[in-house]
Amino acid sequence: MALKRSTQHEIRALEERLANPGPTADRYELSTIFAPEFREFGSGGRVFDSETVLEAIGRGGVAELHLEGFRVERIATNVILATYIARTAAGPGWRPPSLRSSLWCRRESRWQIVFHQGTRLPGDGANA
Numbered sequence: 693m694a695l696k697r698s699t700q701h702e703i704r705a706l707e708e709r710l711a712n713p714g715p716t717a718d719r720y721e722l723s724t725i726f727a728p729e730f731r732e733f734g735s736g737g738r739v740f741d742s743e744t745v746l747e748a749i750g751r752g753g754v755a756e757l758h759l760e761g762f763r764v765e766r767i768a769t770n771v772i773l774a775t776y777i778a779r780t781a782a783g784p785g786w787r788p789p790s791l792r793s794s795l796w797c798r799r800e801s802r803w804q805i806v807f808h809q810g811t812r813l814p815g816d817g818a819n820a
Contacts, residue, residue, distance in 0.1 A: 695766050703764050703774050703796055706803055711757040711778065713749045722746060727797060727804040735790045735810035756781040759792075770798035778810070789813050 706725055713722060726742035733739055762776040774794045795807040 695764060695772070699772070700764050703772055703803060704759070704762050706796070706805070707759060707762070707774055707776070707794065710745075710805070711759060715752065717749055719746055719750060722749065724802070725805055727799070727806045730804075730806060730808075732808040733810070735812045767795070772796040772798075772803070777813075 710722070710725060723742065723746060726745070728742075730742040730745075731739060732741075732745060757778045758781050760777045760779060762774070765773045765775075767773050772795070774792075774796060776792050777789055778792050779789045790813060791811045793809050794805055796803045797806050798804075
């Protein structure tokens with residue numbers, strides 16, 4: 693089943709919204725992007741829930757990221773896998789480049805992120 697270009701753009705826009713929330717990010721608006729059961733496996737080995745991620749955003753602890761090589765694949769009718777490389781552009785929380793993957797589910801006519809994982813690129817030698 694082919695993936696519509698509009699769906700590809702929508703998922704990328706949501707990933708970019710989470711990756712670069714900006715200083716005036718609306719916590720409620722961002723919270724609606726997360727599924728209730730959301731989990732993240734960070735590149736440093738820690739596990740986060742949506743509340744922890746939203747707190748980090750609120751503290752300004754998220755670096756501006758560029759998403760490179762962005763790809764989306766349909767896993768099931770209402771499930772999308774997004775993969776990309778994240779590179780830090782500027783800001784607090786600097787990190788070396790990492791491979792990223794996210795699972796998105798369509799529920800109640802909107803996409804929500806269910807799972808996210810970051811994996812440091814080999815040989816970067818930095819702790820994340």
